[in-house]
Amino acid sequence: MAAPAEVTIKDLSGKWVMDKNISTPADPVLSTQGVNWGLRKTIGMITLTLDVKQTVEADGVTFIKIDQIGTGGFKGTTEERRLDCKLKEHVDSVFGTVNGCTRWINLDQINDPFPIEYQNTPEDIKFLTEDWIEDDCEKGGPNGEKHIDSFVRNEKRAWTARQIWGFSMIENERHYVRRVVVKTLNGKTVHHVKLVYNWKP
Structure with missing residues (x-):
């Protein structure tokens, strides 16, 4: 659903x-x-639902908690993101130990x-910034930002992931989308990933 x-x-x-x-x-x-x-095969067989709770804390910083729930009772990761662009360590059962930060952003x-x-490479930037709805009605950050920008780095497994969140028109419907660049630390393997979500009333 759009x-x-x-x-x-x-x-x-x-x-x-x-x-x-x-x-x-x-x-x-x-x-x-x-x-x-x-675990990859299990994830491939299920459908993931994000249960999102977004609040503004007493100091004015946005906080987002996301529980990932899969069909068949699969329990995915829990994302906790404080949009202050401060480095934070996070440990979960799927991705291991990562250090990362999250912030509001305009493209x-x-x-x-x-x-x-x-x-960043030019190809990464092109992928992360293309095909978004950029109308004024999409402004949501404290300074009118239209996107959320999150980055994590896993030293042990030697990869990074950067993702931009926002809304896109896909097949004439408005969807919540994450565009993600995942790459190994040596840069030899790069994935450009688009994750599209349907609203569940």
Whole structure:
């Protein structure tokens, strides 16, 4: 189901179901991220729902908690993101130990540095910034930002992932989308991933 017009990046609270038919296949990406074969196959067979709770904390910083729930009772990862662009360590059962940060962003800020080493290529930038809805009605951040930008680095498994969140028109419907660049630290393997979600009322 298309996202309602009133649901924007300002508050993603609700349930979002991944549309596997129009999203990038996960298995090659998960393999690069060091996820074991059995878990990859399980993830490939289920449908993931994101249960999102987005709030603004007392200090004015946006906080997002996302529980991933799979069909058949599969328990995925829990994402906790504080949009202050401060480095934080996170450990989960799928992706291991990562260090990362999350921030509000407009696309003209895509090259602003993170507090952790990361290299963009022109191909990465093109992929991360294309095909978004950029109308004023999509503004949601404290300074009118239309996107969320998140980056993580896994030293042990030797990969990074950067993702931009926002809304896109796909098959004439408005959807919540994540565009993700996953790459090995040596840069030899790069995945450009599009994850598309349907609104679940």
